[in-house]
Amino acid sequence: MVTIKDVARLSGVSIKTVSRVVNNLAEISPETRKKVQQAILELGYQPNTTARNLVNGQTNTVGVIIPHSADYIFTHPFFTQVLQGIAEELSANNFNLLLHLAHDKAPYASLYSQRKVDGLILMSIPIGDPNLQGLEENGVPCVCTCRISETNNSTSWVDADFAGGVEQAIEHLISLRHRRIALLAGPMSLVSVRLRALGYRNALQKHGLPAADGYILEGDFTSESGHALAAKAMKDPNPPSALICGDDMMAFGAMQALKELGYGVPEDVSVIGFDDISLARFSSPPLTTIRQDTYEKGRKAAETLLAFMRDKQNATPRQIMLETSLITRNSTASAKN
Amino acid sequence: MVTIKDVARLSGVSIKTVSRVVNNLAEISPETRKKVQQAILELGYQPNTTARNLVNGQTNTVGVIIPHSADYIFTHPFFTQVLQGIAEELSANNFNLLLHLAHDKAPYASLYSQRKVDGLILMSIPIGDPNLQGLEENGVPCVCTCRISETNNSTSWVDADFAGGVEQAIEHLISLRHRRIALLAGPMSLVSVRLRALGYRNALQKHGLPAADGYILEGDFTSESGHALAAKAMKDPNPPSALICGDDMMAFGAMQALKELGYGVPEDVSVIGFDDISLARFSSPPLTTIRQDTYEKGRKAAETLLAFMRDKQNATPRQIMLETSLITRNSTASAKN
DNA sequence: ACGTTTACTGACAACGTTGTCATTAAATTA
């Protein structure tokens, strides 16, 4: 390995002078600079990041934490886009991205205390995760891409307005004269899912419609689960005429189940998804869905974290809610009767 | 920050002894060990990874390189599953995963020469990438998740048998009496795409069918591109009765286009995808597709790389081809005439 | 001509850990 010493020897200066050239510090005479640069080129010298990190006391690395329990997260286009937003923002700021699968043997808190990273971005942390509290107490810079409780405001997060999104969807359905609307929700252990249910209840109440609890079904964000829940919903003696799904994957599964049961979409049943993943345009029928800007979610989370790490003293929790918008396609139509 | 010195002071031993306890080295008297462990617990000491890496001359980190040019890669379920395979294998071996977006300002070769990683996994590297050659010359341990040329065998890779996969698909279509089969391919700059075309030509030739070059259309792995190419293919004066798509996303787009043009799938036109992403089961109709085990691809790539890094001396390139299998669903049926 | 500033450079310590080697005391052997 070529070190700064080798460069110093070849160019006949001290290691400190080489360091100055490499880091563009202070005044260096043009001849010296040239000489050193020449040697660097000749030897192909590259500074050793580890050594730098040790003296600088930082790593220029951000850890992105994925809860290992949530297996579906990897098959979910939503996840990848958030990750892309994070990755590009970090890359633009010359930060490294350490992708970490959280599980019991590798708790994510140690990433910081072992100085592998300077800060953390937490993806999809379930409610009441005990690790999280420890982070805050130790002043670890961190940002969540999801709310971690309905009330907590000591943690920074960037998240979509799930309640508002579902309300938009229900307004749309009601304008199409639907009155029996079911919610095929994700796992209730996630705040985002609870907020969707909240929006659902609020909107129905606003229009004097009963929010029958049997109309809220709990699943897990996979197509399989959407498929199963739709079938279950339609078995109701008074089956819904519209389904709002926790995400687009569930919506695809739901539409498939409806077809298998002989229901036309949207003639018999309207279906609305959540996310607007790229495939939503290409399902049959193309899916009406509540769009959230997942890329921006990731980008903003990274941006927020970078700001924190730059100014750890004045860091106060920041909470950013991103607007959703309803994308109307062909999976929704007027109610039959 | 709590350092090994603090632990040494509190427990009244030398730093070296603390180090021995932490790393479970040599013989330490039970009393000393207990004393030190007590101090570690009391202070909440965690070893500093950067300092360790510096003296050990390694990072226990693997870089996963994503070509930034390939924007579609992030929206592609395929990518995430390979990544999951890599992530889990690395995690199981206590290695860190550094996710790196390759672009001009951040060439991936420097990740190794700057000692940020001990080895590299290259995702979806285009043919003739100049960085790659440099890696090999410098003895950087690296494995590709795709072949980087038809002939090169100095690089290690793990990849699916694309040619064989397409041949399986064509056998299936021919058994359904299809004779006009088009290939909606991905970008020809990728070897995997060229191999699919090779399989296509071979299989047709084997059955004495003409491999009309107009029947191979080049796209880019997105649904949009599948949509556009299908429309184009059907404009042929002698339109195909079956479409083999470069991946499932393209197949979804293609099916949508066919429906818009009034063709029934599979009554009028059969469609076959590639990958078998989780959604393939839930399209309408459910998609017949060539399955590749993307998770295993990632896992094996990581496994191979880990083996290399353990034994850099005897490292010879290893090339692993994974079998594909045809999953028959409802998007294929007998040819009409 | 002499003091003072300025521009440039280098010696050395430090970051937190592990490796090498020496040291001590106890245990074993002759």
Added chain:
DNA sequence: TAATTTAATGACAACGTTGTCAGTAAACGT
């Protein structure tokens, strides 16, 4: 009893870089 092995521990250098501070020579001011 003396010599030798063994077990347990510590002093110090090293990893490759940056920060601190001091040093030298030239340029400037009076």
